[in-house]
Amino acid sequence: MQGALVAPTEVLAQQHYKLFQSWIAQIPTLRKKPPVLEILTLGSGNDREKAEVKDSLKAGKVNIVVGTHALLQHSVGFRKLGIAGAICACGSI
Numbered sequence: 001m002q003g004a005l006v007a008p009t010e011v012l013a014q015q016h017y018k019l020f021q022s023w024i025a026q027i028p029t030l031r032k033k034p035p036v037l038e039i040l041t042l043g044s045g046n047d048r049e050k051a052e053v054k055d056s057l058k059a060g061k062v063n064i065v066v067g068t069h070a071l072l073q074h075s076v077g078f079r080k081l082g083i084a085g086a087i088c089a090c091g092s093i
Helices: 010-026 028-032 047-059
Strands: 002-006 037-040 064-067 081-086
Touching: 010 028, 010 037, 010 064, 037 047
Parallel strands: 002 064, 002 081, 037 064
Antiparallel strands: none
């Protein structure tokens, strides 16, 4: 099973990636065998790294991915996507 979280900016994607890392580290049962967590954005990283993340998603090797609208590209596929969410960058009204 896989999960995806889409953020509107690279900065928010990176912040949430780090937040997921800290949550995973705090859960005792996940410390022994942590889920594979990746980040996918359009701007950062090189093409080879992005291709590796995409291949790992398609193969089901990645459990959780956090990224920007890069996750919505036609070239991104999932083996078994179970849940997806989006972060709103809306300010307070």
